[in-house]
Amino acid sequence: MALGAPPDAVNLGLGEPGWPLPTGQAVRPDEGSVDLSYGPNTSDPALVDAIAGYAQARGADTVGPDGVMVTAGSQAALFALFQAYAEPGSAVLAPDPGFVAYPTLARLCGATPVGYPLGPDGDLDADALLAALCEHGHTSLVVLNHPANPTGGLTSSGALERVAEACAERDVLLVSDEVYAELWVDEPPASLRDVTDVGVVLGSMSKAFGAPGLRIGWATGDPEVLAPARLVHNAMTTAPSRLSQRAALALLEAAGEVLPAAREQLRLRWDAVARLAPCANGHRFLGDGPQKARSRSAGRVGFYLWLPLPEGIDPDGTEAFALRLRDEGRVTTIPGTAFGARGSGFLRVSLGGPVEDLEEGLRRLAPWWKA
Structure with a gap:
């Protein structure tokens, strides 16, 4: 356009x-030499710990460092999860209207993207999603996005709980894309972690932290669920940029500002x-x-x-x-x-x-x- x-x-x-960004010293990386080695595939341990602490502060009490996958932006987390779980010939349920990458990522895996309708105000309609899930028996992955791009729609804790239970019963991976979750004025929106430990939750530096150019995102969830996606991400990028990880750590440490x-x-x-x-x-x-x-x-x-x-x-x-x-x-x-x-x-x-x-x-x- x-x-x-x-x-x-x-x-x-x-x-x-x-x-x-705020100009305070707290959000600037420390002075001194810069390590430009590859670094570990799992990323800087200090950044992993910081993300785990951030997730816990948002209600994910059971998330530890082994339940954090740091990626080259949340887009890379999505790609890795789709490649690991979206089976060829299966259905991938995603919101319609919804973020443009979801159907593309499904097709790249040989899966069929199926758009489920949202409520009239753009919020998650659990009934409509569950109807789509029942209709498509061979479903490998369900994606939620709240607050939503493009509608700004939200979801309730009750709707999240119903969808999470249905996905768990069918052994379908549930991915909750919550990269806009910190961008609220009146009250924080509901998170998947408010109702369940199952599924994967995505976060990012790109929105509320105002640093899309860092290309740092993450997925949190059961370490065993993340394991195959880690292999995909390692093959993609080895690890995110060390400089970006350093800046992301500074921003997380200054989250209160x-x-x-x-x-x-x-x-x-x-x-x-x-x-x-x-x-x-x-x-x-x-x-x-x-x-x-x-x-x-x-x-x-x-x-x-x-x-x-x-x-x-x-x-x-x-x-x-x-x-x-x-x-x-x-x-x-x-x-x-x-x-x-x-x-x-x-x-x-x-x-x-x-x-x-x-x-x-x-x-x-x-x-x-x-x-």
Whole structure:
């Protein structure tokens, strides 16, 4: 979508934090010599311990260092888990609309991606997922994503418990992608670890820690479950960059400073939406049509606005409208169809960039929904 955009277009499409890191000494790697050896396949023991401690602080009491797999971003964790568990000819259940990598990773394994529908507000619909699980008897892997990309949807502890029990009964690996879990304003969202020790939970430096370029992520779970995925990851990269691991350790050690600062930046962005696009907080963006955007009054999480098209625009023209908005309105968004067939009729607007860009982008969007 960014290729060919006007030079002065405001990009509200990229899902990347745009706020600066705190400048305190606590978040800077120590001075001194830099070790550029390969390092252990399991990564720096200090970083592994820090991630285990971080997971325990988030409720994963049973996670120890042997239950942490450090990877070259959460994307590498997904790839390794899919390669280890997504059997050729099996079904892989993933949200639709959902993160674009899930179906691609399934196909790379010879598996069939099956999109399960979400609730009307983008939240996990346990009934719909369980129906898909029953329909596809040969299912090897189920993926959850909450807070969700692109919808910003959440899930309840009860829904997580039902899905976890069903996957355990069928011996299906459950992967809970929670890379946006620390990006909340009002209250923290539910985690798979609130209800069960089974399955794998993903985390990352890329979102709330504001450091996507480090390419450091992790998976936590039963060491025996992680073992085959470790073999895949070792064959992929040997180990993540030593420099990135060092920076990630500094950020984790400064989590008490970094995460509250990220949430304050997030609050500024949702406040901008409330100020410049008040109808997006529970109703149609700057309009009164029958479709509704996800309500944020009960909890602002993540940095995506899942925006219905203006009234009168055919959902089949989602991509064409996004291109018009880019070329004529000079705002880049992502058409919902990029995230699955059920994304038709929506645009994903990223709130993650600089606040000034977001405010200008929202002003440019407004006339298209008032017309």
